[in-house]
Amino acid sequence: MSRELFGRSEFNGGENLHRPTEEMMTPEERFKAVEVMKGRLEEDFISLGEILSEIKSKRIFKIKGYKNFRDFVEIEHNLSIGVCNKLVKIYDYYVKALNIDFETVKEIGLDRLNTIHPLIKDADYVVQEEWLKQAEELSQQELSEKVKEIRVKEKENSKTLKDVFVEQFMDNMKGYFNCSGKDLNYKLALYFQDMELDKVNEVIRDKQRRFEEEIEESHTKARKHEEETTPPSSKAPLQRGELKALNTEDTFPKGSFVEILRRRK
Known part of the structure; x- marks a missing residue:
């Protein structure tokens, strides 16, 4: 041309x-x-x-x-x-x-x-x-x-439940301490400075396992709910960690990670 x-x-x-x-x-x-x-x-x-x-x-x-x-x-x-x-x-x-x-x-x-x-x-x-x-x-x-x-x-x-959990935690902490993200990192560094990291790691591993188990359970329930309520012709695969898991009517124990995420969603 x-x-x-x-x-x-x-x-x-x-x-x-x-x-x-x-x-x-x-x-x-x-x-x-x-x-x-x-x-x-x-x-x-x-x-x-x-x-x-x-x-x-x-x-x-x-x-x-x-x-x-x-x-x-x-x-x-x-x-x-x-x-x-x-x-x-x-x-x-x-x-x-x-x-x-x-x-x-x-x-x-x-x-x-x-x-x-x-x-x-x-x-x-x-x-x-x-x-x-x-x-x-x-x-x-x-x-x-x-x-x-x-x-x-x-x-x-594109957010996963882990992303939502981290965002909510950071927002709550910044609100409580009335500080920016940078200042919050400073406060957390002060808090962890003298901690026994081996013990901290044990607590983290335990809570991480609980979190992932609860998320997997919520994911399974969400998939089951979708299979029961969605016509076969319009079904789409549910991705791991998808936020739809928070929208099911299934109940979770008080204080569980999923219940906390659902309340704050």
Whole structure:
């Protein structure tokens, strides 16, 4: 697909150069194009990404005497390596991998494309299309909020009962001592400083065994409950440690780990 990388740009003190495609550019023209386009990043981010991608992948920066891409962009053009890698990533993924045309990519914009990239880079075609559609229709703020919601849900769904137990313990301790996490670590270090660690380890092993046994029991009950109440066609495997184990109606002894987690959930 033929694409116009830039219009009549000023190079070499006023000399007007025009190249219809990046493939026709010499290394020196690529270097000059970077210098011109970095001043209008919002407009030319995808074209700049294409040129930087070529310079990086083909190691054209060596012509200028640089050993690596980072030194080339930071020293030669005073550009952040983070920004340049982002531009390369956006071009390589959306234009080269997904074959989206320049105009569509430009209309969506750098920020929105970067926002949805983590969610679609390993997704299937349907998910990619849905997020691209939303990126076109939503504002940056609306899109960021939507992505944040998805991230929070993914984080919550990935938690194990052990994660929940640790979070609850730390929150309770910070609340009781009215301190930050850093200060709490300091207080715990003071507390354990003179403790007999062999005895502490015995207590920990005993409580860890109890915790894991109770979690396994809750998991078994949750699986049984799901098998009894869910139609075969819609069943999904219950993962070990999944928080569904807290939602069963089965009772556990007062003071058990599962009962404590359930009350605080």
